[in-house]
Structure formats: C-alpha cells, structure tokens
Amino acid sequence: MFSYLGSTMEKPLMNSDAASTEFGRRIRRVTLEKQSEIRIQVHHFSPLKLRVLDGKVEIFGSELPPKVWLTFLPRQQFAVFTWYGATIELDGVIKTEETSTETPMVSYLNIHNSLQVQRHRVASSTSNHVPSQGPRVIIVGDIDSGKSTSAKMLLSWAAKDGFKPTFVDLNIGQSSITIPGTIAATSIEMPVGLVEGFPLDNAIVHYFGHTTPRNNLRLYKTLVEKLARELEEEFARNAESRHSGMVIDTMGWTHGPGYELLVHAIRKFNASLVIVLGQETDLVNDLNKSFKFKKNLRILNLDKSTGVFSRGTDFRKTLRNNNIKKYFHGATNHLTAYTKTAKFSDVKVYRIGDFPERRSTSARRSYNDDALKITSVEIGEHLENKVLAISYAKEPNQIISSIVAGFVCIKNVDIDEERITYISPSAAESPSNILIMGTLTWLET
Numbered sequence: 001m002f003s004y005l006g007s008t009m010e011k012p013l014m015n016s017d018a019a020s021t022e023f024g025r026r027i028r029r030v031t032l033e034k035q036s037e038i039r040i041q042v043h044h045f046s047p048l049k050l051r052v053l054d055g056k057v058e059i060f061g062s063e064l065p066p067k068v069w070l071t072f073l074p075r076q077q078f079a080v081f082t083w084y085g086a087t088i089e090l091d092g093v094i095k096t097e098e099t100s101t102e103t104p105m106v107s108y109l110n111i112h113n114s115l116q117v118q119r120h121r122v123a124s125s126t127s128n129h130v131p132s133q134g135p136r137v138i139i140v141g142d143i144d145s146g147k148s149t150s151a152k153m154l155l156s157w158a159a160k161d162g163f164k165p166t167f168v169d170l171n172i173g174q175s176s177i178t179i180p181g182t183i184a185a186t187s188i189e190m191p192v193g194l195v196e197g198f199p200l201d202n203a204i205v206h207y208f209g210h211t212t213p214r215n216n217l218r219l220y221k222t223l224v225e226k227l228a229r230e231l232e233e234e235f236a237r238n239a240e241s242r243h244s245g246m247v248i249d250t251m252g253w254t255h256g257p258g259y260e261l262l263v264h265a266i267r268k269f270n271a272s273l274v275i276v277l278g279q280e281t282d283l284v285n286d287l288n289k290s291f292k293f294k295k296n297l298r299i300l301n302l303d304k305s306t307g308v309f310s311r312g313t314d315f316r317k318t319l320r321n322n323n324i325k326k327y328f329h330g331a332t333n334h335l336t337a338y339t340k341t342a343k344f345s346d347v348k349v350y351r352i353g354d355f356p357e358r359r360s361t362s363a364r365r366s367y368n369d370d371a372l373k374i375t376s377v378e379i380g381e382h383l384e385n386k387v388l389a390i391s392y393a394k395e396p397n398q399i400i401s402s403i404v405a406g407f408v409c410i411k412n413v414d415i416d417e418e419r420i421t422y423i424s425p426s427a428a429e430s431p432s433n434i435l436i437m438g439t440l441t442w443l444e445t
C-alpha cells in the first residue's frame with residue numbers, strides 16, 4: 001500500500017485576522033432554485049470561500065456541511081447543486097460563474113439507484129444464481145466530457161449510502177488519486193473530499209511514469225492487467241468491497257490505439273456497465289460491435305453536462321504540476337516537504353522500456369520488444385527535476401509487478417560529491433532504494 005506520505009511538516013499558519021477583515025466586504029448571497037446548480041471557476045490566483053446558509057447542496061456528490069465556510073483553491077472548477085433549493089454565500093473572486101437548471105443530475109441519480117439495487121441484491125443474496133460481484137462501471141468519452149466528475153458522484157453517493165466501492169483511476173494524464181503517470185485504485189469509504197480529493201493511504205499505486213500511454217502502450221496494458229488481478233485478489237478476500245463494485249475512470253483517448261486500450265480495460269476489469277459520455281455515436285456503435293457477445297455488459301450513452309469546463313493544453317499542464325505539488329505540499333500548500341540527500345551508491349534508478357527522455361513525437365516507440373525491459377539508469381544531471389517512484393521491488397526484475405510506496409523529486413545532482421539532493425513528503429527512511437524513472441518532471445515554482 002501507499003506508505004510514503006503524510007508525515008510532512010506543517011507550515012506556520014498566516015495571521016487570519018487580516019484576512020477576516022477583508023473577508024466581510026465581498027460576501028455575496030446566491031439563491032438556487034430546485035434542481036439547479038451554480039458553476040464556478042475560481043480565480044487563477046486567489047481562493048474562494050463558500051458556505052451554505054439554507055437548504056442542502058452538494059458538489060459532485062459530496063454534501064456540504066451547513067453554515068461552515070469552506071475554502072476552494074485557485075483554478076478549481078465545480079458546480080454547487082441543490083435538489084430542493086438552497087441559499088449559499090460566496091466570498092472571493094470568481095473567474096467565471098453561471099447558474100443553470102439544465103443538468104444531467106437526474107439521469108446520473110437514476111444510474112446510481114440502479115447500481116444500488118444491484119449492490120443490495122448481491123450483498124443480501126445466498127443464491128448461487130445471483131453473481132456475488134457488485135456493479136463494475138467504466139466511464140468513457142472524449143477529454144473534458146465529465147468522466148472524472150461523474151465517477152466522483154457515483155462513488156460519493158454509494159459511500160453515503162453505506163457501500164465501499166473501489167475507484168480505479170486509469171487516467172494517467174489527469175490522475176485523480178495521486179500524481180500524473182500513475183495507474184491506481186483506492187477504496188472509497190466516505191464521500192470524496194471537496195479539496196483534498198481521494199484517500200491515498202490505502203491506495204494501490206503503479207507508476208507508469210508518463211502522461212501519455214503512447215510512450216509505452218505495452219507497459220500501460222501490463223500495469224492495467226496487474227491492477228485488475230490485484231483487485232480480484234482483494235475482492236476474493238473482502239466481501240464488502242466485492243459487493244460494492246468499482247467505478248473506473250479512463251483517458252479521453254477514444255480512437256485508434258486509445259480505443260484498443262478502452263476495450264482492453266473493459267475486458268480486464270470485467271466491466272458490467274460502460275457509460276459513454278457525450279455525443280459519441282461512433283464510439284457507442286464500435287463498443288456495441290466489440291462486445292456483441294459479452295453477456296451482462298450494458299453500454300449506456302449519456303449526455304455530457306453543459307457545465308463541464310474545456311481545459312486547454314497549458315491549463316492541463318498547470319493542473320498536472322498542481323497535482324504533484326499537492327503530493328509534496330498538501331492540498332492547500334500547508335506542508336513543507338523534507339529535503340534529503342543520498343550518495344549515488346545508495347540508490348538504484350531504473351527505467352522501463354525505451355522512451356525518449358525529452359518529448360519528441362518522431363522518437364516515440366510504443367510497442368516494441370524492449371517495452372518491458374528494465375534498464376539501469378546512470379545517475380547524472382539529467383535526473384534533475386525528475387519525479388521518481390519508490391518501488392517495493394526487492395530486485396529489478398520485480399519492478400513491473402510491484403506497487404510503489406510513493407515518490408521523490410530530484411532537486412540537484414552533485415557529480416563531484418556523488419550526491420543527489422531530493423525532496424520527499426516523509427521523514428521516514430525510504431522503504432526501498434529502487435527508484436523508477438519515467439518522463440515525468442516537476443519544477444517547483
């Protein structure tokens with residue numbers, strides 16, 4: 001399990017009096033009618049505070065506590081939705097805002113209700129005719145079609161109703177559980193945190209090391225298969241998780257090799273429901289053809305919410321950087337990472353497969369004989385700013401089959417002194433000296 005996190009030092013808090021003086025001046029009240037939502041994009045450089053004055057509201061399936069001021073991060077994009085009407089207060093600068101009664105929430109809730117019926121049926125059945133497996137939902141669609149958001153909703157609603165579904169995150173470009181470039185799963189026991197996000201301490205994490213599967217399609221598939229087997233083993237031991245099923249988030253790559261990866265994931269996780277988001281007639285037809293003979297697989301096409309934000313390349317890059325920053329410094333940047341040093345001889349760095357260290361389309365290789373080859377990497381300045389995973393492998397040949405304990409980021413490589421300086425979120429000694437290198441880098445700003 002994911003152990004190498006969580007003991008980071010708390011930064012001293014800022015004086016909050018000054019903030020609260022300013023705070024009173026900008027408060028704005030918004031009344032939401034029933035089944036409507038306010039869609040908000042927080043300003044890029046300052047946070048937003050929000051509280052519920054009256055009624056019940058939820059953000060992507062997580063209910064907000066009444067009367068408590070909650071802080072949302074710069075750039076955060078979300079919708080505050082109410083089923084029966086509510087009044088909220090906002091304090092801070094908003095980049096964009098829109099209120100709408102046109103939401104797909106009723107259709108999402110209908111899906112949740114049908115999943116709950118299945119969960120209750122498998123949990124209470126003693127009959128051999130009823131499968132003991134809870135629903136396995138995989139959400140597919142174009143980029144920015146709302147896949148991660150709808151996954152969050154289905155998971156949070158299930159957790160609120162007492163189940164413990166497993167969230168499987170295959171979206172290496174915009175990972176939700178931990179840093180980008182990971183293929184991971186975690187059990188959801190309570191609605192997903194509005195700012196903190198998904199629980200990390202019991203997550204099963206594999207490091208792919210790249211933000212696009214094109215760098216090594218074979219490795220991507222291998223790690224997906226590995227994770228699927230690990231979850232089957234977990235479900236065999238744990239009836240509660242098995243009955244609760246899983247919700248799988250995927251990448252927005254739905255054509256060519258991207259489509260093959262979707263089909264592969266649907267098969268390996270033995271999905272029972274594919275939700276296709278958006279106007280994707282071709283994708284739905286292709287999936288229907290590919291799974292013509294798969295019994296017990298439903299393919300459902302749902303509208304994409306008009307509230308989903310489209311995010312450009314630069315914004316996505318910033319989100320990836322923020323995600324890595326969150327790992328080292330906490331969701332609200334309130335933690336200080338530990339700076340450590342190690343002798344070259346104390347660490348062993350490996351790479352999986354053959355990939356260009358810098359981005360170059362022409363040099364990309366995706367499916368070759370070397371795709372799963374483990375090679376030792378010479379320590380040098382090229383490692384500066386690289387994010388490396390700490391593998392639980394005891395030997396290099398176990399690297400692909402092992403999960404990772406966490407990540408470090410190399411800050412400096414001193415060739416003369418043969419020492420590296422790196423940051424880590426944990427004061428504890430690293431559980432292993434085997435590190436995995438991909439193309440993921442992070443430059444702290």
Ligand SMILES: Nc1ncnc2c1ncn2[C@@H]1O[C@H](COP(=O)(O)OP(=O)(O)OP(=O)(O)O)[C@@H](O)[C@H]1O
Nearest residue numbers: 039077078079143144145146147148149252307309
């Ligand atoms: N109804 C909504 N109102 C406001 N913002 C929303 C709404 N639904 C989704 N969003 C925001 O839109 C952005 C894109 O949504 P989401 O991450 O769910 O899409 P995705 O299909 O998973 O994207 P990708 O494939 O690129 O990972 C996110 O920032 C999300 O918080």
